[in-house]
Amino acid sequence: MEDQWQRAYDFAVEVARKAGEEIRKAGEREIRVMTKSSTVDLVTKTDERVEKIIIGSLTDEFGEGTHCFIGEESVAKGEPCILTDKPTWIIDPVDGTTNFVHGFPFVAVSIAFAVNKQLEFGVVYSCLEDKMYKARKGKGAFCNDQQIQVSDVKDIHKSIIISEHGTDRSPEKVTKTFSTMQKILCIPVHGLRGSGTAATNMCLVATGAVEAFFEIGIHCWDIAAGAVIVQEAGGILLDVDGGPLDLMSRRMVSANNETIAKRIIKEIEIFPVGS
Numbered sequence: 309m310e311d312q313w314q315r316a317y318d319f320a321v322e323v324a325r326k327a328g329e330e331i332r333k334a335g336e337r338e339i340r341v342m343t344k345s346s347t348v349d350l351v352t353k354t355d356e357r358v359e360k361i362i363i364g365s366l367t368d369e370f371g372e373g374t375h376c377f378i379g380e381e382s383v384a385k386g387e388p389c390i391l392t393d394k395p396t397w398i399i400d401p402v403d404g405t406t407n408f409v410h411g412f413p414f415v416a417v418s419i420a421f422a423v424n425k426q427l428e429f430g431v432v433y434s435c436l437e438d439k440m441y442k443a444r445k446g447k448g449a450f451c452n453d454q455q456i457q458v459s460d461v462k463d464i465h466k467s468i469i470i471s472e473h474g475t476d477r478s479p480e481k482v483t484k485t486f487s488t489m490q491k492i493l494c495i496p497v498h499g500l501r502g503s504g505t506a507a508t509n510m511c512l513v514a515t516g517a518v519e520a521f522f523e524i525g526i527h528c529w530d531i532a533a534g535a536v537i538v539q540e541a542g543g544i545l546l547d548v549d550g551g552p553l554d555l556m557s558r559r560m561v562s563a564n565n566e567t568i569a570k571r572i573i574k575e576i577e578i579f580p581v582g583s
């Protein structure tokens with residue numbers, strides 16, 4: 309049977325690299341010369357510009373109207389965020405926007421592709437590190453074309469766990485997030501980390517650098533590509549309540565195995581996520 313999505317997969321890698329180059333140029337050209345306080349609107353323009361480059365390239369390649377798009381910036385401007393059975397690109401043009409403004413070296417382009425609500429492939433380009441992570445369902449996960457695999461650690465005491473506090477500063481969320489982090493830290497685990505971008509965090513799970521990453525508050529575009537990469541690296545994806553992952557639920561646990569995932573889930577204090 310003809311391999312229907314290989315060309316789309318290969319092209320997604322090219323587009324991610326082109327988008328990453330645009331982000332690097334924006335960082336060198338614009339942010340360095342502006343005070344941080346005045347860069348927020350510039351960043352929004354960069355995010356929007358990069359998303360336009362990605363969607364424009366995909367539309368030129370595959371034709372107007374053949375595929376659907378869920379992009380962070382398009383949704384922010386009122387486009388629907390609904391995953392249908394149609395072939396759909398799920399895009400975060402600049403994951404780690406706050407990092408980008410500050411020159412903190414973890415900024416990722418995240419591009420995933422789903423058909424019939426099933427993820428076919430994911431590409432995460434950590435553009436300041438020049439690390440191209442990619443994975444296609446059933447065909448393994450790679451970083452710069454080297455196959456990657458999750459850690460084989462089962463003892464939680466020998467693990468590093470990633471979590472993020474996100475951008476919401478509401479008292480309930482902050483209290484529950486830090487209470488969860490405190491409980492996990494004091495299991496004890498070897499350490500807690502966070503890169504500031506969910507896509508990169510998931511790739512760190514996939515390479516075995518850390519054992520798990522969880523977060524409540526992320527969006528489908530932050531995690532869709534990373535989900536394929538973790539899965540194809542031998543990892544597991546669950547909801548924070550231990551049920552199956554729902555890509556649209558704004559909460560997620562990714563881990564190297566079920567033992568670590570379930571141990572983490574016991575400590576997570578769940579809170580509702582805003583719109």
Ligand SMILES: O=P(O)(O)O[C@H]1[C@H](O)[C@@H](O)[C@H](O)[C@@H](O)[C@@H]1O
Binds near residue numbers: 472504506530
């Ligand atoms: O809004 P930015 O600065 O991009 O940060 C969020 C990032 O997009 C997510 O991937 C992270 O997981 C969140 O914790 C960040 O707040």
Ligand SMILES: [Mg+2]
Binds near residue numbers: 400403404405506530
């Ligand atoms: Mg993001």
